[in-house]
Amino acid sequence: DGGITQSPKYLFRKEGQNVTLSCEQNLNHDAMYWYRQDPGQGLRLIYYSQIVNDFQKGDIAEGYSVSREKKESFPLTVTSAQKNPTAFYLCASSMRGAGIQYFGAGTRLSVL
């Protein structure tokens, strides 16, 4: 089936630890996105990539890093510099410049 796969579904981070969230798509989309969602809030854009080997900061990029070495994959690393990482993280993909984005099921990150 075509779609976006995020893993893991749940993730726990210890103090001072970096953790990486996986996002894979088989929709042949050029563009991929990472969003953060806090309880009762809308989605906020962390990073996005329109093409392989290129990405841009979104509205809340501090404390996060990404890479885009393959078209299918856009992993997000939550670094120790992100002091409040507890949130629901969503990955999406789209045709470049298109308004229809396809979302994964999300990863819920908590701090131990």
Next chain:
Amino acid sequence: DAKTTQPPSMDCAEGRAANLPCNHSTISGNEYVYWYRQIHSQGPQYIIHGLKNNETNEMASLIITEDRKSSTLILPHATLRDTAVYYCIVYQGGSEKLVFGKGTKLTVNP
């Protein structure tokens, strides 16, 4: 920042039509209105979009006023599975990103 205004919550009886309003008074001529919904603890799902004409698909209808300053998403026969947060988004074709506001939490009651 989001260019749209939506009520924070609405209720609807099961089997009745759900009409979700959205104001976008500053919309430009080349900007579209998109609707997504997010069922609890899932990723958002695209519903429908339009520029100035009314649109209908298998999920919903979108009514855009003639001046394009507001729109209404209509779920013709709401079911309990339609309980979700609905996001109205103004998007310029070719733009690099969508901007999500807080949306409207629709609760469909039995």
